[in-house]
Amino acid sequence: xxxxxxxxxxxSVQEAETVTLxxxxxxxxxxxxxxxxxQPPSRQMILVIRQEAYKQxxxxxxxxxxNFQKAAKSFSLKISDSQLGDAAMYFCAYRIYGNKLVFGAxxxxxxxx
Amino acid sequence: xxxxxxxxxxxxxxxxxxxxxRCVPISNHLYFYWYRQILGQKVEFLVSFYNNEIxxxxxxFDDQFSVERPDGSNFTLKIRSTKLEDSAMYFCASGGTAGxxxxxxxxxxxxxx
Numbered sequence: 001x002x003x004x005x006x007x008x009x010x011x012s013v014q015e016a017e018t019v020t021l022x023x024x025x026x027x028x029x030x031x032x033x034x035x036x037x038x039q040p041p042s043r044q045m046i047l048v049i050r051q052e053a054y055k056q057x058x059x060x061x062x063x064x065x066x067n068f069q070k071a072a073k074s075f076s077l078k079i080s081d082s083q084l085g086d087a088a089m090y091f092c093a094y095r096i097y098g099n100k101l102v103f104g105a106x107x108x109x110x111x112x113x
Numbered sequence: 114x115x116x117x118x119x120x121x122x123x124x125x126x127x128x129x130x131x132x133x134x135r136c137v138p139i140s141n142h143l144y145f146y147w148y149r150q151i152l153g154q155k156v157e158f159l160v161s162f163y164n165n166e167i168x169x170x171x172x173x174f175d176d177q178f179s180v181e182r183p184d185g186s187n188f189t190l191k192i193r194s195t196k197l198e199d200s201a202m203y204f205c206a207s208g209g210t211a212g213x214x215x216x217x218x219x220x221x222x223x224x225x226x
Contacts, residue, residue: 035214043202045156045217091156100146100158100169101206101215 002027004094006104013082014112020067021077021107023092032096034068034075039089039106048090051075079109087111115139117218119205125224129194134221136188136205144208145188146215147180149173149201156204162188195225 003026013019025034036048051059051068058066063083067076079086092104118137126132138145147159160170160180167180179191188207192199202222206215 033214037217042219043150043222044219045204045206047214047216050214093156098144098163098168100161100171101148101156102158103156105155
């Protein structure tokens, strides 16, 4: 069964600094997708970034980038120039083509001014 | 920008009562999902729906749960006889293709008393 592990229940970062959130996953599939979702206090699930496993290049989206290590089954999220609005719960998620999302337990990110 | 909508935003019900949670997916999407999140916990998959039938369901999705797409636009989740442990945030999601990311609605908070 596929599992997603986020080992950091909570992280803090100073405004304008950089923070990295960790995620590892377990799968026997070779083709899959990985995502980071942000959940602010409103509890809306907002897609931050996605990565296709067949792509070697790490995805980037403005201040958000990932470090995808397929052999290590690792998918970390780096947030540069952190802003107060980045404070939220962040979920790492995995899916195979056409299938359900499997979520990690989440990491609460606190941003200090 | 198209978005997934859900109604109601908050539903309070008595244990044993039936509830129907409603979702309007993005109009040209073909894949539909329900997830739930018990407060403070991770998001869990309930069921996926494609081509007018359930394509996958989790062990949570027992006989008390059902889904329907009654009119080509709405996508509903029915819980026949609610239990206290059904109290959670229920998210609807839709996707245009099997490989595309899932777009989440704002959620319905269900409180069972």
